[in-house]
Each structure stands twice: as structure tokens, then as C-alpha cells.
Amino acid sequence: MEKDIELTDLLNTEDNQELFENGPSLHHGKVPLETVFFARRLLYVSHFFAQFAEIAWxxxxxxxxxxxxxxxxxxxxxxxxxxxxxxxxxxGSKIGRFIDQTDRLYAARVFIWSGNLSVVAATAFSFILLSQSDELGPTEQINQDEILENSSWLKRRFNGVPLNWSSVLALIGIHVFGSAAQVLAQGFLVAVERDWAVVLSRSAAESLSANEPNRDDVGHSFSIWLSDTNVAMKQIDLGCKVAAPAAAGLLIPFFSGEATPSPHALRWVCILIGIFNTAALVVEYVCTARIHQLLPALANKEAGLENAWQNDSCIGMESRMENKSMQRSPSALRRLSSELGIYFEERPVCWAGLGLALLYLNALTFGNGIMTAYLLYRGMDLSSVGALRGVASAIGLCGTFVYHLSASRLSLEATGMWSISYQLTCLVLCILSLLTSVKRWAFILLVGGVCLSRIGLWVFDIAVTQMQQEQVPNDRRGVVGGVQQSLNAGFGLLIFVLGFFFPHPRDFFVFVSTGFASVALATLLFAFAVYRVNK
Structure with a gap:
């Protein structure tokens, strides 16, 4: 199955040009298989630009x-x-409800436009902030340390932060628009990964059954297509996590002439980020519109199609009644309670999802900024940090191939169980890094444990995602996906709460211990989910 994501290659053949210009022709009421292939490649292109822009930003x-x-x-x-x-x-849950209750194409366009424009606004505020930051140099900050030595606890937390009015306004703008961009990016991810990919895989399975009338394993074909699509999209994610930070880590010092760039040297990067996000907006908009045109099933959000596959008509009716009830209720607390109720009704997959969310309570990753800031504090240059992040993502990319092999031989539950156990074992190296006084060995154990654990992390991530895709009904998929994103973010923000109370990089041992404990608890929760399945 083709997984090429180059947009120019997609439009080179006459067949693909005809598809792009004229749309699909129907065969016995089904979308031709070649049309589904083309739509999937467009999905990969859109996903690549969305992820590359988000990760670089x-x-x-x-x-x-x-x-x-x-x-x-x-x-x-x-x-x-x-x-x-x-x-x-x-x-997250409100975004999920918006996805469930809104036309798929309209929802995708809202996320694309609003998300990318929010990034552009945040980069403008970043430019202002970086322009102001040079007014307070490192020497003045050292003097400020002496002044604040006997100051209040809160003032010491913000030692070194530029606090003139323009910098404060810029920081507020970055936090507001950056947060909005993240919510909208997660909404687009839920819509595409948890919903569009399922409809696309279902269309492929129906096309296969139309081409082979005697075929009686349509459900199996759906699972294979969905697994292949999930793996390919995760490979795109991880490929972007390799390319974007590595490119930034190499190009920024090259243009700034500094291994660890000053604020003044970084401000022009803001303009480049804004330009790239504008270009990504155009590509995502065109690709999603064309996919929607190629697959008529995307225009149908009725629960009946899903029920035909999963025999969940009663669940679907109950969910719609709950949705109407929640629409009548003005209470945000009641809506939140209902959404959590819907999520935890999906047993035992809810326990697997809760285990996945716990993995976000972990700073032992190059993705959340805390470990990156710690390595820079310890004297590692920016190019090395970018390269290590690329190495970690490349190892994680290997995890997608491992998942493909494991899922073809083992159940999703068994695949998830060995992968989370493997990740926990790798993080033992990070704990050992706290016990050695040799700086070089501490670095090797810490970085080695984090990099090796990426295989288990991404195998587990894909396994839980596919469990939710296959076991959650169509008319609940947006809510469950939105609540999952909220849980992920809820546990993830606890790491930054720790960062507020332990802002000095020398306290990084707190983050190492917390990360190991969270993965251990996630292992226990997933083991409970597997036990409930087998009971």
C-alpha cells in the first residue's frame, strides 16, 4: 500500500489529475478503490503539513x-x-462535541483557519518579546538575583523574566494565542485521526467487498486498512518530530552565528514560522476539501452506518438522547459530568485510555520543553539538543514498524501490554542516572533511557488509539476523543505545575521520579483493562 506524501507526485499521473479535477465515479454505489487510495494520500499530505508546522512552532x-x-x-x-x-x-471535550455535531468539512476548515492564524498571532507577540528581552542582559540578571535573594517566594519564581509592560503584554499574547492554537490543532487531530481515517478505511473495505462479491471478511479488511492508516500517520508524526527540531537546531545557529542564540538572533525566526504556517494553511485547506469531495461517506454522520458494523444501535440511540439532554442543560458542570460518563461507559477501553493519558505526566521527553531547557542549562549546545530530539523521534519511528509486526501476530491488548512494560523498563535507566555522580554517564543514562523508551511509547499509543477507533461508536467518537485529549492535557499540565514549584533546572530529579511513577501506574491500569477483557 502506497504511503507517499509528496503533493507533486500525487498529481503527476493522468488518473490522479482526473480524480483531483472531476471527482470519483461510482461503481455499484461504492467509491472505487483507486479513489480511496488517492484520498488517503491527500490525507497524508494534509497531516504532514499540519504536524510539521505544529512541531516546528x-x-x-x-x-x-x-x-x-x-x-x-x-x-x-x-x-x-x-x-x-x-x-x-x-x-477538549467541547471540541469533541463540536466535531460530533458539525459537518465534517466545516469543522476541519474552522480548525485549519483558526489554528494557523492563532500561530501567526503568537509569533508576532514572540517577535515583540524577543525584541524587548535584550534590554535585560545576563549581567543585570545576576545582579537581580542578588536583589531578589531576600524577596518574596513569588518574585524569586519569576527571577530573570522581563517584566516591563510591553514584555508582559507580549507574554500574555503568546500564552493566549498559543493555547488557542494548541486546542484547535488537537481538534483537527481528533477529527482526522479518530474520525476521517475510520470513514476512509470503511470506504476501502466496502470497495473491496464490491470488487470481490464472495468476500466475507469485510470487517477484517477494515481493521487492516485502519491499522495501515494509523501506522502511516504515526510515521508522518514521528518523521516530522525528527525533521522539524533537527532542522531548527541546525539552521538557527547557522543563521545566528551562535551555538546558543540570543533573543535578538531568534526574533527573525518568528517571521519564518509565520510564513510557513500560512503556507501550511493553504495546503491543508485544499487537501481536506478534496478528500471530502472524493469520499461521499464523509458527508454522512448518521449512526446507522456505524451500527451496521458494530451492532451498537441501542448505544447510539442512548448517546443521542444524552446529547439532546446535554444541549438543553445550561450547566457546564452537568455537561462535563455527562461527557465523562460517556467516556467511562466505554469499558474496558476507557481504562486503556486513562493509562495513555498518564503517560503525559512525564517530562522525560524532548517534546514538552522542560527536558530541552534542562539540557541547555547543563551546557549542551542547541544543535546537539535538536539532533538528540531527532534521534529519539527516529527510534520512535521504528516503533511504528514494530507495531505493524506485533499487531499482525498478537491482539491489540497483548501489543499494548508488552509495549508499556518495555517503556517502564527503559525508564529505569533514567532513575539510575540520578544515582551516578559522573556527569557523562548521567547524560548517557538519561538520554539513552528516554530515546529507547520511544519504541514502547508509540507502539502503546497506536494500540490504544486503534482500540478506541474500533470499539467506540460513531456518534460517540468525537466526545470520547475530545475527553481523551482533555485527560492527556490534564495530566500533562501537572508537569508544568511542578515546573512552577521547582523552576530551577537543578531540581530536574523531581521530574525524573514523577515520570517513572506515572508510567508505572499506566502499566497497572492497562493490565487491569486487559484483565477485564479476558474476564
Missing amino acids: QFCLTLFLSACTHYQSLILVSTYGLSLGLAVCFG
Whole structure:
């Protein structure tokens, strides 16, 4: 099955040009299989640009906020992460309900336009902040340390942060628009990964059954297509996590002439990020519109189609009644309670999802900015940090191939169980890094444990995602996906709460211990889910 994601290659053949210009022709009421292939490749293109733009933006923003304190504090990285977590935590379920109740194409366009324009606004505020940060140099910050030595606890937390009015307004703008961009990006991810990919895979399975009338394993074909699509999209995610930080880590020092760039050297990167997100907006908009045109099933959000596959008519009717009840209720607390109720009714997959959410209570990753800021504090240059993040993502990319092999031989439950256990074993190396006094070995154990654990992390992530896709009915998929994103963000923001109370990089041992404990608890929860399945 083709997984090429180059847009120009998609339009080179006459068949693909005809599909792009004229739309699909129907065969016995089914979409031709070649049309589904083409739609899936367009889905990959849209997903690639969305993920590359998002990852490049988040990586560069971590550098912007760290540079504002001249790499001497985790406080801005922590407050930004906390604002992201709160926004997704409280907005995730509402986004999920919006997805369930709104036309698929309209929802996707809202996420694309609003999300990318929010990033552009946040980069403009970042430019202002970086322009102001050079007014307070490292020497002045050292003097400020002496002044604040006997000051209040709160003032010491914000030591080194530029606090003039223009910088404060810029920081507020970054936190507000950056949080909005994250919520909208998660909404687009839920819509595409949890919904569009399922409809596409179902269309492929129906096309196969139309081409082979004697075929009686349509459900099996659906599962294979869905698994292949999930793996390919995760490979795109991880490929972007390799390319975007590595490119930034190499190109920023090249253009700035500094291994650890100053705020002044970083401000022009803001303009490049804004330009790239504008270009990504155009590509995502065109691709999603064309996919929607190619697959008529995307225009149908009735629960009946899903019921035909999963025999969940009673559940679907109950869910619709709950939806109407919640629409009548003005109470946000009641809506939240109902959404959590819907999520936890999906047993035992809810326990697997809760285990996945617990993995976000873990700073042992290059993705949340805290470990990046810690390595910069310990003297590692930016190019090395970017390269290590790329290595970790490349190892995680191997996990997608491992998942494909494992899922073809084992059940999803068995695949998830061995992968989360493997991740926990790798993080033992990070705990050992706290016990050695040799700096070089501590680095090797810490970075090695984090990098090796990526295989287990992504195998587990894909396994739980597919369990939810296959076991959650169509008319609940948006709510369950939104609540899952909220839970992920809720646990993730706890890391940044820790960063607020332990802002100095020398307290990184707190994050190492917390990360190991969270993965251990996730292992126990998933083991309970497997027990409930087998009971």
C-alpha cells in the first residue's frame, strides 16, 4: 500500500489529475478503490503539513521562552505548558462535541483557519518579546538575583523574566494565542485521526467487498486498512518530530552565528514560522476539501452506518438522547459530568485510555520543553539538543514498524501490554542516572533511557488509539476523543505545575521520579483493562 506524501507526485499521473479535477465515479454505489487510495494520500499530505508546522512552532517557542531568561529558568516554559494544558483540558471535550455535531468539512476548515492564524498571532507577540528581552542582559540578571535573594517566594519564581509592560503584554499574547492554537490543532487531530481515517478505511473495505462479491471478511479488511492508516500517520508524526527540531537546531545557529542564540538572533525566526504556517494553511485547506469531495461517506454522520458494523444501535440511540439532554442543560458542570460518563461507559477501553493519558505526566521527553531547557542549562549546545530530539523521534519511528509486526501476530491488548512494560523498563535507566555522580554517564543514562523508551511509547499509543477507533461508536467518537485529549492535557499540565514549584533546572530529579511513577501506574491500569477483557 502506497504511503507517499509528496503533493507533486500525487498529481503527476493522468488518473490522479482526473480524480483531483472531476471527482470519483461510482461503481455499484461504492467509491472505487483507486479513489480511496488517492484520498488517503491527500490525507497524508494534509497531516504532514499540519504536524510539521505544529512541531516546528512548538520547538521554536520553547527556545523563545528559554532565551528570554537567558536559559537560566524553566518558569516561562512551565507557565506556557500550564496554559496549554488548561486550555486543552477544559476545551477538549467541547471540541469533541463540536466535531460530533458539525459537518465534517466545516469543522476541519474552522480548525485549519483558526489554528494557523492563532500561530501567526503568537509569533508576532514572540517577535515583540524577543525584541524587548535584550534590554535585560545576563549581567543585570545576576545582579537581580542578588536583589531578589531576600524577596518574596513569588518574585524569586519569576527571577530573570522581563517584566516591563510591553514584555508582559507580549507574554500574555503568546500564552493566549498559543493555547488557542494548541486546542484547535488537537481538534483537527481528533477529527482526522479518530474520525476521517475510520470513514476512509470503511470506504476501502466496502470497495473491496464490491470488487470481490464472495468476500466475507469485510470487517477484517477494515481493521487492516485502519491499522495501515494509523501506522502511516504515526510515521508522518514521528518523521516530522525528527525533521522539524533537527532542522531548527541546525539552521538557527547557522543563521545566528551562535551555538546558543540570543533573543535578538531568534526574533527573525518568528517571521519564518509565520510564513510557513500560512503556507501550511493553504495546503491543508485544499487537501481536506478534496478528500471530502472524493469520499461521499464523509458527508454522512448518521449512526446507522456505524451500527451496521458494530451492532451498537441501542448505544447510539442512548448517546443521542444524552446529547439532546446535554444541549438543553445550561450547566457546564452537568455537561462535563455527562461527557465523562460517556467516556467511562466505554469499558474496558476507557481504562486503556486513562493509562495513555498518564503517560503525559512525564517530562522525560524532548517534546514538552522542560527536558530541552534542562539540557541547555547543563551546557549542551542547541544543535546537539535538536539532533538528540531527532534521534529519539527516529527510534520512535521504528516503533511504528514494530507495531505493524506485533499487531499482525498478537491482539491489540497483548501489543499494548508488552509495549508499556518495555517503556517502564527503559525508564529505569533514567532513575539510575540520578544515582551516578559522573556527569557523562548521567547524560548517557538519561538520554539513552528516554530515546529507547520511544519504541514502547508509540507502539502503546497506536494500540490504544486503534482500540478506541474500533470499539467506540460513531456518534460517540468525537466526545470520547475530545475527553481523551482533555485527560492527556490534564495530566500533562501537572508537569508544568511542578515546573512552577521547582523552576530551577537543578531540581530536574523531581521530574525524573514523577515520570517513572506515572508510567508505572499506566502499566497497572492497562493490565487491569486487559484483565477485564479476558474476564
